[in-house]
Amino acid sequence: MRYTIPEQEIMCAGHKACQGCGATLAMRYALKALGPKTMLTLPACCWSVIDGPFPYSSVGVPLFHTAFETAAAVASGIRAGLDMRGDTETNVVAWAGDGGTFDIGIQALSGTVERNDNVIYVCYDNEAYMNTGVQRSSATPWGAVTSTTPPRHFKQERKKDMMAIMAAHGIPYTASASVAYAEDLIRKVNKAKQIPGSKFLHIIAPCPPGWRSSPEITIQLARLVVQTHMFPLYEIYEGRYYKLSMDPKKKPLTEYLKPQGRFRHLTEEQVAEIDRQVDERYARLKEQAERSKPWFEAKKEKKD
Amino acid sequence: MQKVMMGNHALSWGALLSRAEVIAAYPITPQTEVVELLSNMCADGSLKAEFIKVESEHSAMAASMGASAAGARTFTATSAQGLALMHEVLHWATGARLPIVMGNINRAMAPPWTIWTEQTDSIAQRDTGWIQIYTSSIQEILDSVIQAYKVAEQIYIPAMIVLDSFVLSHTNENCEVPDQDKVDAYLPRFENAYKLDTEKPAAFGGLTGPDWYYELRYKIERDIQKALPLFEETGKEFEEMFGRYYGLIETYKLDDADVVLVTSASIASTARPVIDQMRSEGHKVGLIRIRVFRPFPSELLRKLLSGRKKVLVVDRNISFGMSGAFYAEVKAALYNVKGRPPMWGYIAGLGGRDVPMDVIKGMIEQTMKEDHPTQDIIWIGVKR
Numbered sequence: 001m002r003y004t005i006p007e008q009e010i011m012c013a014g015h016k017a018c019q020g021c022g023a024t025l026a027m028r029y030a031l032k033a034l035g036p037k038t039m040l041t042l043p044a045c046c047w048s049v050i051d052g053p054f055p056y057s058s059v060g061v062p063l064f065h066t067a068f069e070t071a072a073a074v075a076s077g078i079r080a081g082l083d084m085r086g087d088t089e090t091n092v093v094a095w096a097g098d099g100g101t102f103d104i105g106i107q108a109l110s111g112t113v114e115r116n117d118n119v120i121y122v123c124y125d126n127e128a129y130m131n132t133g134v135q136r137s138s139a140t141p142w143g144a145v146t147s148t149t150p151p152r153h154f155k156q157e158r159k160k161d162m163m164a165i166m167a168a169h170g171i172p173y174t175a176s177a178s179v180a181y182a183e184d185l186i187r188k189v190n191k192a193k194q195i196p197g198s199k200f201l202h203i204i205a206p207c208p209p210g211w212r213s214s215p216e217i218t219i220q221l222a223r224l225v226v227q228t229h230m231f232p233l234y235e236i237y238e239g240r241y242y243k244l245s246m247d248p249k250k251k252p253l254t255e256y257l258k259p260q261g262r263f264r265h266l267t268e269e270q271v272a273e274i275d276r277q278v279d280e281r282y283a284r285l286k287e288q289a290e291r292s293k294p295w296f297e298a299k300k301e302k303k304d
Numbered sequence: 305m306q307k308v309m310m311g312n313h314a315l316s317w318g319a320l321l322s323r324a325e326v327i328a329a330y331p332i333t334p335q336t337e338v339v340e341l342l343s344n345m346c347a348d349g350s351l352k353a354e355f356i357k358v359e360s361e362h363s364a365m366a367a368s369m370g371a372s373a374a375g376a377r378t379f380t381a382t383s384a385q386g387l388a389l390m391h392e393v394l395h396w397a398t399g400a401r402l403p404i405v406m407g408n409i410n411r412a413m414a415p416p417w418t419i420w421t422e423q424t425d426s427i428a429q430r431d432t433g434w435i436q437i438y439t440s441s442i443q444e445i446l447d448s449v450i451q452a453y454k455v456a457e458q459i460y461i462p463a464m465i466v467l468d469s470f471v472l473s474h475t476n477e478n479c480e481v482p483d484q485d486k487v488d489a490y491l492p493r494f495e496n497a498y499k500l501d502t503e504k505p506a507a508f509g510g511l512t513g514p515d516w517y518y519e520l521r522y523k524i525e526r527d528i529q530k531a532l533p534l535f536e537e538t539g540k541e542f543e544e545m546f547g548r549y550y551g552l553i554e555t556y557k558l559d560d561a562d563v564v565l566v567t568s569a570s571i572a573s574t575a576r577p578v579i580d581q582m583r584s585e586g587h588k589v590g591l592i593r594i595r596v597f598r599p600f601p602s603e604l605l606r607k608l609l610s611g612r613k614k615v616l617v618v619d620r621n622i623s624f625g626m627s628g629a630f631y632a633e634v635k636a637a638l639y640n641v642k643g644r645p646p647m648w649g650y651i652a653g654l655g656g657r658d659v660p661m662d663v664i665k666g667m668i669e670q671t672m673k674e675d676h677p678t679q680d681i682i683w684i685g686v687k688r
Contacts, residue, residue: 039500041370054516057507062500064373065509067396070366073358077328077370077378078500080354084325084376090502108366111359 004183006032015058017050020215022205022222024050025179026124027059027095030203033189034120036061038091039078043071043105045097046131046207047124069104071096072112075119083118091120091193098125098139102160113169113198120192120199123162126207134210141230143274144262146210151265158277163236166200170239173199177233179206180222184233184245191235204231212261224256229282234289241295242288253278305481311472312337314442314479315381315407315465318449320351321487322405324379325494326371328356328364330386333419334469335409338381361386365393365404372402373508375499377453380404383469384411384425391429394462398433398524400509401498403456403463405449406434410569410620411469412655420656421469423569423621427629433524435463435531436598438568442477444550447542450482451550454491454538459527460498468620469656471570482546490545528599535596552601554593555608557583561590562613563672564645566605566634568594571618571652571659578664589668594630602637609634610641616648616671618664627651627680648677652684 010031017024023046031038041064042048048065051058066074075094082090094112096105101123109121128146129135136146138160149155166174173195177185185203192199206221208214213221225231226248233245253275257263266274309317315338319327327346329339345351354371358364364380372378382390387408397404412422426436437452439445445467452463467473500508512520536551543549554572557579558564565575572593582589592608594601609615617635619628626632631649638644648671653659663684670682 036505037502039374039502049511051507051510054507054510054512057505057510059505059507061505062502063505063507063510064370064400064500065507066366066369067392069362070369070393070396073328073363073366074370074373076356076358076363077326077367077372078374079370080326080328080356080367081371081374081376081378084352084354084371085374107359108363111363114359115357117356 005029005186008032010036010060012058012060014052015050016052017046018209018215020206020208020218021050022179022207022218023047023124023126026185026203026205029179029182029185030122030189031059031061033186034091034093034193037089038093040064040093040095041066041071041074041078043096043100044068044131045100046126047095047097049131068100069108071100071105072109072121075121076112076115076117079117079119092118094119094121096121096123097131098123098127099129099137102138102162110169113166113171113200116171116197118196118198120201122201122203124203124205126205126210128210130207130210141274142277143266143270145265146262154265163202167236167239171198171200172196172238174236174239175234176202176204176231178204178222178226178231180219180226181233188235210262213259217259221256221259224251227251228253228256229278230256232282232285234285241292242285243292243296244285244289307479307481308476309442309479310337310474310476311442311445311467312409312474313341314445315449316341316345317481318446319379320345321482321484322450322453322491323377324351324353325376326354326356326368326378327380328358328367328371328378329380330358330361330364330382332361332383332386334411334473335381335383335386335407338407361389362393365390365397368404369393369397369400369402372404372496373400373500375494375496377494378404379406381407383409384413387425387429388413391432394429394432394434397462401460403453403460405452405456405463405465407449407465407467409469409473410466418655419469421471421620422654422656423466426464426466427621427623429464430598430629433461433528434598435461435528435596436466437463437596438466438594439472440569440573440593442472442475443479443548445472446479446481447546447548447550450487450491451538451542453494455531455534457494458534459530461524461528461531466569468570486545490542531596531599532601550595552596552604554595556591558590558592558608560588562588563668564590564592564609564612564615565618565664565668566592566594566615566630567618568597568630569620571620571664574659574661575664578661578668582665582668587672597630600633600637605634605637606641609638609645611643612645614648614671615645616650616667618650618652618667620653620659622651622654646676648674648682649680650682650684
């Protein structure tokens, strides 16, 4: 097998992440693909702590910490500033958690991608406000317990479909990724680098303290979330053409849910409800991918 | 070049002549003409800038920060509700030490819905660490944009140029448009010494504990204080090149004045003929227009006001539960001075209520009549 992951480490050791942090892996892989000619802007999120306190930093690229709602807008500004000074090469990346993306930052993000500004927006999704102590966000899945959705009143709303919202803006490239599939993640970051306009990457990043899981099974969970169809890996081109990155045979959902304390309270019926939601969504996705096939074939022929 | 233009267009022309490179703005009445003209200037190529048409004022300031951090000269403009929405990011721009220049059209805050002039919107932002320049003519608006960049970029502190809604924003006056090459000589290209740079990667604004935060705040205060002499120096330099001086304050018939009226913005323009009239009636009255409100020119005001018989301050703003802001700050500046004069604080013109000459004259006459002020707020013609 050819080794496809760049050896260069741009992120360094000594960061402030918890043991088994998926968000840290996401950054490490993404930076390997992005390379040193990259600028990051970070809103309030776990990563604003992980990177380290002033004057330290764990990423070997310039980083602008910014207010919670502003990552996308700041990225647009950096891009415009660099372009005006003749630097159209440097990758401008907004790097935000699910709260800063799905909730408080969605307005600025919608603005940036509606203008199709030439930036990469990465949402590392740990499915709640982990940095403030695990409060529910609109990325928290149905059924999960957080500090604001206690077991007797667990999250009753489905996870917001952020990929569909981004696709609805018609941006050139939208992709989901998991820290368990590093090659796939890096391939997608590389693709995002090459496409002009707005790119949105949605990376699932397990959080042991928030998911109430053991640090050593982070990769396992990040793989199971894909294998159980809970978090399918796919790409959307031009906001319309869907492509599944992998189509694994579905594993039983309980394999993913059981090791996580946040789902421990669920009854069999409730697990069945999640299963129903997962199947419904996956079927829709497969249908979209099927319908998109001619477009990809035409694209391939054009290349040939 | 002479050109008749409205106050809003003077902001656009100021940005054009300053060679703003990135503009990020969102429309709001009464600011819209600023961004409309800038859009046209970008479209016809007369201004080589990237205009980011953001989805909110919050993002306007956020995008401005990004552009400035990337090293570009950045401009935006807003008003009232828009400025309030920016509040969080105004603090961020100062903390990040980004010399963004912004125009703010003073409009009263809602509710009730209103679009007429009042300074409470910008006064509410006085603690964000932005330089605040209150203007009183169309020419001054244009010139102030250029001067603001000159000051802001030397000390890495953002600056806000403030103008009255409609009274200045939509009033046309003849304006001298400075030659571009002279402006270029006055205002060199912006070189952000602390810009984002892949050759020198660093994190800006990361978590800072009590062991360093205090020092970073000290440095902001130390540097914004540098704006006080800088306004005088850059004002003189501006006068040498363009024939117009802009400092911290403007005085009118002040030398032998016993009674001094202190105010700002367009009320000061109306006050000048009132001073003339009362002088001709034998009263020793004079005028101070505070132009730069942040940093506050305390020392200068102490020098000019101590020993006067009476001072009255007219505010077109209110800090609820206290008084007008200019009144409170002038009083505070003079508190430790021997021979400080008694001070009267009038609130006038809120929500765009007209402040004509006879109203200003009435306030001066009331001040002359009374021995001591008896209240912190004197309301003028209020329907109770």
